[in-house]
Amino acid sequence: MKNRTSMVLWDNNLKDKQMKRIIIYALLSLTVFSACKKENVVLIDGEKPEERVAEALTKYSDQLTGSPYGWKAYLYPNGGGGFAFYLNFDKKNRVTMYADLDYGPATVSKESSYRLKASQNPALVFDTYNYMHILADPDPNIFGGAPGWGLYSDFEFNFGVQTGDTLKLSGKLLDSKLVLVRATKEEQDLYNNKGLLNSLTNSVDYIGNNSTLYVNLDGATNVETKFDPNLKVMTLRWLEKGNITAVTAPFVFTLNGMLLQSPVSYKGKLMQEFIWDAAKSIFYTTVDGKRVDIQSSPVPLIPLHLLIGINYTSITTPNATSYPGWSSDFIARRAKAAAATLVSGYNLRLDKMAFVFNANDKTLVLNADVYQNANRFIASYNYTYTKTAAGVYKFTLGTMNGNASLITAAMAPLVNERLSTDQFIVDYFTNPANKQTLGQFKSVEHPDFAFSGALQ
Amino acid sequence: MKNIFNTGVFTLFVLMTLASCKKEGKLDANLNIIDKNIIAKTTTDEWLDKNYLNPYNIETKYRFDRFELTSGKNITPPDELQIIPMMETVRDVWIKPFETIGGADFIKRISPKQFVLAGSASYNQDGSITLGTAEGGRKIVLYVVNTFDKTNLASVKQAIQVIQHEYTHILNQTVDYQTDFQTISRGGYMGNWTLGTLAQARALGFITAYARAAPEEDYAEMSSNMLMMGRVGYNAAVSTAPADAQVKLKKKEQYVVDYFKSGFNIDFYALQTEVQNALYNISPPVLAKLIGPGIGYTRMYSNPLKDANQSPEFLSLWKAAVNNMTAGFDLGLLDVTLTFKSATTMTLRYSFLQDSDVLFADADYTMAIDAANVVTLKLAAVQPTTANYANMNALNPAFAPVNNYFKNNKFKIDWINKIIPGNIGGLGSLGAFYKQTDEKSYFYGAMGQ
Numbered sequence: 048m049k050n051r052t053s054m055v056l057w058d059n060n061l062k063d064k065q066m067k068r069i070i071i072y073a074l075l076s077l078t079v080f081s082a083c084k085k086e087n088v089v090l091i092d093g094e095k096p097e098e099r100v101a102e103a104l105t106k107y108s109d110q111l112t113g114s115p116y117g118w119k120a121y122l123y124p125n126g127g128g129g130f131a132f133y134l135n136f137d138k139k140n141r142v143t144m145y146a147d148l149d150y151g152p153a154t155v156s157k158e159s160s161y162r163l164k165a166s167q168n169p170a171l172v173f174d175t176y177n178y179m180h181i182l183a184d185p186d187p188n189i190f191g192g193a194p195g196w197g198l199y200s201d202f203e204f205n206f207g208v209q210t211g212d213t214l215k216l217s218g219k220l221l222d223s224k225l226v227l228v229r230a231t232k233e234e235q236d237l238y239n240n241k242g243l244l245n246s247l248t249n250s251v252d253y254i255g256n257n258s259t260l261y262v263n264l265d266g267a268t269n270v271e272t273k274f275d276p277n278l279k280v281m282t283l284r285w286l287e288k289g290n291i292t293a294v295t296a297p298f299v300f301t302l303n304g305m306l307l308q309s310p311v312s313y314k315g316k317l318m319q320e321f322i323w324d325a326a327k328s329i330f331y332t333t334v335d336g337k338r339v340d341i342q343s344s345p346v347p348l349i350p351l352h353l354l355i356g357i358n359y360t361s362i363t364t365p366n367a368t369s370y371p372g373w374s375s376d377f378i379a380r381r382a383k384a385a386a387a388t389l390v391s392g393y394n395l396r397l398d399k400m401a402f403v404f405n406a407n408d409k410t411l412v413l414n415a416d417v418y419q420n421a422n423r424f425i426a427s428y429n430y431t432y433t434k435t436a437a438g439v440y441k442f443t444l445g446t447m448n449g450n451a452s453l454i455t456a457a458m459a460p461l462v463n464e465r466l467s468t469d470q471f472i473v474d475y476f477t478n479p480a481n482k483q484t485l486g487q488f489k490s491v492e493h494p495d496f497a498f499s500g501a502l503q
Numbered sequence: 504m505k506n507i508f509n510t511g512v513f514t515l516f517v518l519m520t521l522a523s524c525k526k527e528g529k530l531d532a533n534l535n536i537i538d539k540n541i542i543a544k545t546t547t548d549e550w551l552d553k554n555y556l557n558p559y560n561i562e563t564k565y566r567f568d569r570f571e572l573t574s575g576k577n578i579t580p581p582d583e584l585q586i587i588p589m590m591e592t593v594r595d596v597w598i599k600p601f602e603t604i605g606g607a608d609f610i611k612r613i614s615p616k617q618f619v620l621a622g623s624a625s626y627n628q629d630g631s632i633t634l635g636t637a638e639g640g641r642k643i644v645l646y647v648v649n650t651f652d653k654t655n656l657a658s659v660k661q662a663i664q665v666i667q668h669e670y671t672h673i674l675n676q677t678v679d680y681q682t683d684f685q686t687i688s689r690g691g692y693m694g695n696w697t698l699g700t701l702a703q704a705r706a707l708g709f710i711t712a713y714a715r716a717a718p719e720e721d722y723a724e725m726s727s728n729m730l731m732m733g734r735v736g737y738n739a740a741v742s743t744a745p746a747d748a749q750v751k752l753k754k755k756e757q758y759v760v761d762y763f764k765s766g767f768n769i770d771f772y773a774l775q776t777e778v779q780n781a782l783y784n785i786s787p788p789v790l791a792k793l794i795g796p797g798i799g800y801t802r803m804y805s806n807p808l809k810d811a812n813q814s815p816e817f818l819s820l821w822k823a824a825v826n827n828m829t830a831g832f833d834l835g836l837l838d839v840t841l842t843f844k845s846a847t848t849m850t851l852r853y854s855f856l857q858d859s860d861v862l863f864a865d866a867d868y869t870m871a872i873d874a875a876n877v878v879t880l881k882l883a884a885v886q887p888t889t890a891n892y893a894n895m896n897a898l899n900p901a902f903a904p905v906n907n908y909f910k911n912n913k914f915k916i917d918w919i920n921k922i923i924p925g926n927i928g929g930l931g932s933l934g935a936f937y938k939q940t941d942e943k944s945y946f947y948g949a950m951g952q
Contacts, residue, residue: 159582173567175583176582184622186624194630199577202567
């Protein structure tokens with residue numbers, strides 16, 4: 048009985064074990080079932096991703112093509128500067144445009160294709176060549192810039208923030224900034240009737256003819272407003288206790304004048320747009336809601352000694368026997384040096400001389416070109432300098448290169464007897480013939496020794 | 504118990520099989536709605552459909568798509584106005600010659616499936632620029648479309664060279680090239696081929712520096728360069744290589760010619776001529792600029808009595824010389840050959856029969872060709888003293904009428920295809936010396952190498 052009981056018990060145990068196994072397998076198989084079971088996807092806003100993207104694309108497409116008078120567009124390449132466009136998008140993926148890149152694009156309409164594309168974000172792609180691609184063209188012969196990159200600009204843009212009539216986009220490859228603003232009927236008419244060309248011509252001519260423009264906002268300081276129409280960068284700079292403060296911003300040409308990407312500030316007073324006043328033939332800006340005229344100065348506001356070696360790098364005397372800003376003593380001494388180099392035994396003809404400043408290192412390098420027949424050689428004289436607060440330089444000759452050593456005696460009237468021994472004032476000189484601003488050296492000890500050259 | 508257990512496992516297995524990987528419904532994401540790229544067809548698109556997509560099933564993609572180009576590079580798209588001129592040229596210079604020689608359906612049967620056009624070049628880190636690439640015989644990317652000029656021979660050659668090269672790869676994928684081709688320049692291949700110069704490549708029996716990259720590139724470079732240089736240009740290039748390299752280049756040429764014949768029943772030289780003719784439509788070859796060893800032609804041959812269209816003046820002078828030879832020396836004048844020994848020297852040779860022996864009379868000339876392609880021939884002051892030159896001295900009274908014609912006139916060098924229609928720029932094409940003062944008077948012959 049005992050045995051039997053135990054048998055039964057054993058039997059029960061076995062059954063138990065068997066049951067457990069079956070339950071485990073059953074549970075396992077349930078797990079397998081439930082693992083494969085698909086649940087309904089929870090959708091944000093009840094829409095599938097592709098539907099949301101499609102909706103966004105449709106929205107942007109409707110916006111771009113829905114502006115009845117087109118768009119003013121300002122492109123600020125990653126590489127600097129700013130460029131204005133006027134764009135008209137149609138529903139057949141065509142876009143027409145003007146641009147302020149040059150006189151031609153400002154008045155000759157260019158058409159290309161465009162498309163809206165969903166990659167990670169909704170994107171606007173100008174997918175065949177137009178004026179916009181000129182900025183990005185990797186061939187530096189097209190519009191300058193770096194080989195392979197041009198001005199580091201984009202032609203594929205992601206849509207970003209929208210405020211009112213303004214759409215902001217950013218370049219997909221280089222993060223250039225593109226701002227689109229709805230144009231008005233009046234603006235469209237102007238763009239179609241050489242409005243941009245006229246504004247561009249006015250502005251470039253005025254900037255070219257007035258080398259120093261400034262505003263006076265506080266009755267005390269003349270603040271220079273310098274526009275570089277090639278780099279499309281505006282610099283605001285002023286002198287304060289002998290130091291220069293400068294701020295810059297990219298600008299574009301508009302129908303009215305020039306517009307900065309963001310306002311520049313002089314002690315909290317902001318300026319962003321410079322508008323052409325055709326009646327007065329001047330530019331004006333608006334500060335704190337009030338009109339401020341831009342004034343023109345015949346002479347630079349900031350002394351040259353504060354700029355040379357930083358904003359300017361060199362003063363170069365041309366290959367000439369006389370030149371505006373050359374004193375009679377310099378003319379005589381240059382002639383003497385030129386004659387001496389010819390008979391130095393190497394038959395060297397003295398050509399232009401470049402005086403290259405570096406304000407950080409406080410160095411001056413004189414590179415004199417000497418030609419042996421058609422072969423150009425450079426005689427280099429390396430100087431260090433000290434400068435007083437008033438801008439009086441004292442140059443100390445360091446090393447010379449081999450060419451310079453060979454003609455030391457011949458060049459002595461200019462180099463040893465003057466540049467290496469005297470103190471100099473370096474200042475602007477206005478060429479009386481063409482009003483061009485040159486740079487000029489003037490000896491303190493020998494006021495009759497002065498020479499000028501191109502300022503670069 | 505064991506049975507139950509087994510049954511349990513079996514059941515589980517069945518259940519698992521049934522349960523696992525059950526899929527519900529079908530994929531219902533409509534990706535077409537986010538494709539806003541369906542663009543109304545422009546006249547350019549229609550032209551491409553008509554000339555490429557419909558007849559050849561080749562897609563031409565010109566609208567910018569970053570994923571078709573090397574990533575991370577700044578490459579601008581083509582100007583739409585450049586698409587048709589570019590693709591017209593591709594059609595006329597690449598497709599048409601293959602159709603003419605290989606049969607109307609040749610390109611339809613074997614072709615790349617896609618051209619991708621880029622406006623600018625692709626700039627590389629090392630400062631070089633890429634002008635064309637291809638992927639797996641399917642896709643060919645053509646760069647610098649914006650500066651392409653269909654009237655400029657160099658521009659056209661640069662673009663079509665890329666296609667010919669890549670198309671050779673495609674042909675090679677269809678019919679293998681000879682496996683022992685790679686043994687011809689064994690040891691000359693190198694992965695970093697950019698380090699080698701063209702002169703080094705030529706000295707090793709490679710037509711270009713790039714041909715050293717690998718045997719298949721060598722093959723594609725051979726075929727594409729032979730087609731684009733033409734037979735005369737190719738031979739001239741080969742002739743400047745060292746002797747052993749010339750043997751290799753000639754051997755490779757033969758491999759390519761045999762391959763086109765056996766693989767595709769194409770007469771390669773005929774194809775080469777067709778390609779050259781297509782290029783001549785853009786810019787005709789100037790004969791005067793193709794004279795001299797290493798440049799082009801080295802020989803000009805004529806048998807004036809057999810030539811149909813020698814000018815009356817030259818023919819009468821030649822006949823006078825023939826009569827002089829017969830009457831004065833009892834010799835039979837046969838023909839005349841000008842051999843261009845350099846760009847500025849030439850040897851004039853008459854061959855004549857003495858009984859049954861062919862003998863020669865030679866004279867050296869200096870040759871000055873001016874910018875207007877007018878040549879002035881002068882008897883060289885110093886002549887060699889070998890037998891052939893002695894013959895010329897002895898027989899000069901007989902040859903005088905012809906010799907004086909060459910010596911006393913200036914000639915404009917040009918093809919004669921306006922008088923005798925025929926192929927120009929090829930081996931055996933007819934060239935002429937037109938008297939500068941009277942173009943109705945001329946001497947012509949077959950140009951050779």
